[in-house]
Amino acid sequence: MTTAMSVPSRRKIFAFVVAALIVAAGIGWIVTQTSAQASEDTVLIHTGEATHAFKVEVVDTDAARARGLMFRQELAPNAGMLFDFLAERPASFWMENTFIPLDMIFARANGEIVRVHANAIPHDRTPIPSGEPVRFVLEIPGGRAAELGIEAGDTLEHPRATAE
Template sequence: MTIMMRGFAAALAVLSVSMPLAACSDERQLTVHSDTGEHRFTVEIVDTPESRAKGLMYRQELAPDAGMLFDFLAERDVSFWMRNTFIPLDMVFIRADGVIANVHVNARPHDVTSIPSDGPVQFVLEIPGGRSVELGIEAGDTVSHDRIPAAE
């Protein structure tokens, strides 16, 4: 076997091992576990200052099972507003351990009033306005996602 063929074979072996692992992980899927059941959302991840600053601004719609997961990379007090946001949103504030700290329901479009977390959180899930009430999502429920360790 030539050196070139050995290199190709080695690369193929690495790909065949790593591809199934990559297929097992899907950061777009998030599940909220509540007394009313398992509620799945397809989420966009925002984890840079620029992407967090833009969030869902200027969006005209958001599917009922869609959302945006803000990852602040460490727990801290956070606050949101609705400037340049055209659709009502529920904000689900989540601690690093996956436990929901608080939920703000139906944040009003274009409102610049501060919407704070109830204490330090690492994540905020934004979903369509009123959806948390419709699904029975509340403080104390847990969230699972590739970025969130399993809640105890």
């Protein structure tokens, strides 16, 4: 014997299925956007004394660069984010909506580090300029550059950095 389902019950099931599809589509969109905006890679920094490896997210779109490391609550000691502007240009950062102190390492297209800004202050809106045209900015945990002896004149190595 088959019983017919009431109209309100069908509507509830239909609403549940539609809601589930919307949630699934939203999750798929988030995964796609995250994948499209950042890829994981390794950056090597060569100082006069040693070579230091950082696992980084590479961001090279306007949207991904605008978000950067905002809202992150922690960053592993050998982790970071590599901003690739795809060509040398003046760059400027600020720390609004950033919860952790960061060192910013500014580098030319060939990987030569031209400036290190140490311990950018969380939530500070003061601009942090590159000082000259750069292609890359590597953000790492605040204090790590000094701890590892990273300074202007050192070299950032990554497949995107090109020799002149």
